[in-house]
Amino acid sequence: MDNILYRVLQSFILPENDMSKAFWRLCELLARQGQQELPDTFPPETDEQLQHLLEQMNNRHRSQSRSGESETATTETTSNSDPTPLDAASGSSNDFDVQTLKSSISNLSQDNGPMLFDDNSASIINFKPSEPLRITCLTIGSRGDVQPYISLCKGLLEEGHRPRIATHKEFEPWIRGHGIDFAPIDGDPAELMRICVENGMFTYAFLKEASSKFRGWIDDLLSSSWKGCQDSDVLIESPSAMAGIHVAEAMGIPYFRAFTMPWSKTAVYPHAFAVPDRNLGGTYNTLTYIMFDTLFWKAISGQVNRWRKKELGLQNTSLDKMQPDKVPFLYNFSPSVVPPPQDYPEWVRVTGYWFLNEGSEWAPPSELVAFIDKARADKKKLVYIGFGSIVVSDPVAMTKTVVESVMKVGVRCILSKGWSDRLGDAKSTKAEIALPPEIHQITAAPHDWLFSQVDAVVHHGGAGTTGASLRAGVPTIIKPFFGDQFFFGSRVHDLGVGMCMKKLNVAAFTRALWEATNSQRMIIKAKLIGERIRQEDGVGKAIQSIYRDLEYAKTLTLLRRTASGHPSTDAEDENLEDFLDGIEESWTFVGDEIFPKTQDPKSELKALIDGAAAGTLPPLDDDGEEDVAC
Known part of the structure; x- marks a missing residue:
């Protein structure tokens, strides 16, 4: 046999080489696949044993070649030249036996067996930090x-970190x-919710009232955020909190954003606070993010820059300097509900919902259990109706609309009437109408338990409540009031798993309740999307x-x-040098937009900073979600 294979792989198969074990395991696998006997000494440990094995392989291949020629000669004309051992080996590939291959793999020892990856997200790289992190x-x-942050922090606790929620x-x-x-x-969420409902989210009326009533509140929010984030190694922020990116800059720590609604520029979805009545196309969708970021920053930039200078010791900043589009972003909704657009950059990740499962440890009141059992015994459809902690001007009228609609459809209802509990006007003090026996009122119950007990869910369209009702696999009716609720109402409608009601009146609500409890197409679609969501691990993927x-x-x-002129430490300078080395090795740049043709390292650093401020600096290379270790 011509020792081609040996000569090509000589550096890998020498006995003293660490790779030899893996190579000889491959030989063993191939031999067993061909139902061939292995020599007594295998794998070879000396050069003599190695040469003896190669001679055996050479003789065996020659024998197979002669046998194959005599069989083939009876049916067809063959070449006069003898096939090489490699030809014979390739010719025997027709006898490949999948079952033998599987059996051979299972017979390999655990220590020396091949490493197989059957998950396309598997990686041989462990990114977990060696030391526990203080994450705020x-x-x-x-x-x-x-x-959602409670759920995320519970996962971080299991990973050994020290999380905190501010x-x-x-x-x-x-x-x-x-x-x-x-x-x-600091800050009163109920007061903020009231002006959102009454004026619309970030409308002119909202900004006008907020500018007169919330200037002091924003100052308190910024100062208290600075205090609450001290002693942190990593900061994760909902961008609505406004302070995090500046706090992270002052502390010199990694900064992430996480949110329940689309906040990153894309042509696929409009900004969650700018959802139109109909689809206006990709250009409109993209502009909504640009306009929102610009207007929102314009409204708070004066206060923020004063706070940066006074408390953080930082210079003034701007959107161009902050580069919010470059910040790594975690979206805690399901890709089955909001599929990630292809124009999202690689540092924007849709992880799946961060569910807080509290139902397993919750004991339902006996009255609620009896009400559910009676509805099932009477063969009546059961629905849940609750609009969270929203604030309405006339809670009595809303309760009356709900009662009349439920009675007309003939379903049983579990009612969570939270809309009269927080900051309603004088009408909220009026006596409520009496609830019929078909409606059972509760104060609170964990969604993961409650939604699994009913046939349909009606709510305000909050991101978390929408995720819980879809995970339960039941049709969802959404009546949005402000903010991202309109976005998730449109998603439920577009997915065919529920409906979005623009107005809440008896006629519209009655029709929606009947369809949600009787439309088999909607029921089946809701069940299928629920199965997909239950298979996701949003918290694990986020971590x-x-x-x-x-x-x-x-x-x-x-x-x-x-870029903002903050004095850097020696460790920060070393990290920046490592970063420069990394991008020189892994990236190819066209043109000299980032690095000019100069030999001065300081000039290169200045150009890098200018590039970052201009938004032309790409992120560090990342494996991506679909990489496979090899």
């Missing part, structure tokens, strides 16, 4: 804005009850995304600090 999650708003004081007992550290943030993008986030903060 900064958010403002309602219960639905806080709940938010409104009223949520402290709930957060600490899950073993998570807490820091208070892995944080690990993967941690160095990128750290580099962005460093560049932001340097």
Whole structure:
């Protein structure tokens, strides 16, 4: 035999080489696949044993070649030249036996067996930091804005980190009850919710009232955020909190954004606060993000820059310097509900919902259990109706509309009437109408338990509540009031798993209730999307995304600090040099927009900073979600 294989792979198969074990395991696998006997000494340990094995292989291939020629000669004319051993080996590939191959793999020892990846997201690289991190999650708003962070922090606790949630004081007992550290943030979420409902989210009327009533509140929010994020190694913020990107810059720590609604520029979806009545196309969608960022920053930039100078010791900044589009972003909604657009950059990740599963430890009241059992015994469809903690001007009228619609459709209803509990006007003090026996009122219940008990869910369209009802696999009716609720109402409608009601009156509500409890097409679609959502691990994927993008986030903060004139430490300078070395090796640039043709390192650094400020600096290379280790 011509030792071609040996000569080509000589550096890999020498006995003293560490790769030899893997190579000889491959030989063993191929031999067993061909139902061939192995020599007594295998794998070979000396050069003599190796040469003896190669001679055996040579003789065996020659024998197979002669046997194959005599069989073939009876049916067809063959070439006069003898086939090489490699030809004979390739000719025997027709006898490939899949079952033998599988059996051979299973017979290999655990220590020396091949490493197989049957998951396209598998990676041999471990991105998890070697030391525990102090991670602060900064958010403002309602219960639905806080709940996903509790779930994320519970996952971070399991990973050995020390998470903290900085938010409104009223949520402290709930957060600490899950073993998570807490820091208070000033501001009244109910007052903010009231002007959102009455004026619309970020409309002219909203900005006018907010500018007169919320200037002091924003100052308090910024200052308390700075205090609440101290002693942190990583900061994750809902961008509505406004302070995080500046706090991270002042502290020199990695900064992430996380949100329940689309906030990153795309042509596929409009901004969640600018959803039109009909589809206006990609140009409109893209402009909504640009206009929103510009107007929102214009409204708060004066206060923010005064705060930066007074408390953080930073220079003034702008949208161009902050580069919010470059910040690594975690979206905690399902890709089955909001498929990630292809124009999202690689540092924007749709992880799946961050569900807080509290139903397994919750004991339902006996009255509620009896009501559910009676509805099932009477063969009546059961619906849940609740609009969260929204604030309405006439809660009595809303209750009356709900009661009349339920009675007309003939369903049973579990009612969570939270709309008269927070900051209603004088009408909210009026006596409520009596509820019929077909409606059972509750104060609170965990969604993961409650929604699995009913046939349809009616709510306001908050991101978390929408995710919970879709995960339950039941049709969803949404009556949005402000903000992202209109966006998720349109998604439910477009997916065919529910309806979005623009107005809440008896006629519209009655029709929606009947269809949600009787349309088999809608029921089946809701069931299918529920199955997909239940298979996702949003928290796990979010934590892995944080690990993967941690160095990128750290580099962005460093560049932001340097661009604003903040004095850098020796460690920061070393990190920046490592970053420069990394991009020189892994990137190819066309033109000299970032690095001019100069031998002066300081000039190169200045050009890098200018490129970052101009938004032309790409992120660190990332494996991506679909990479396969090999």
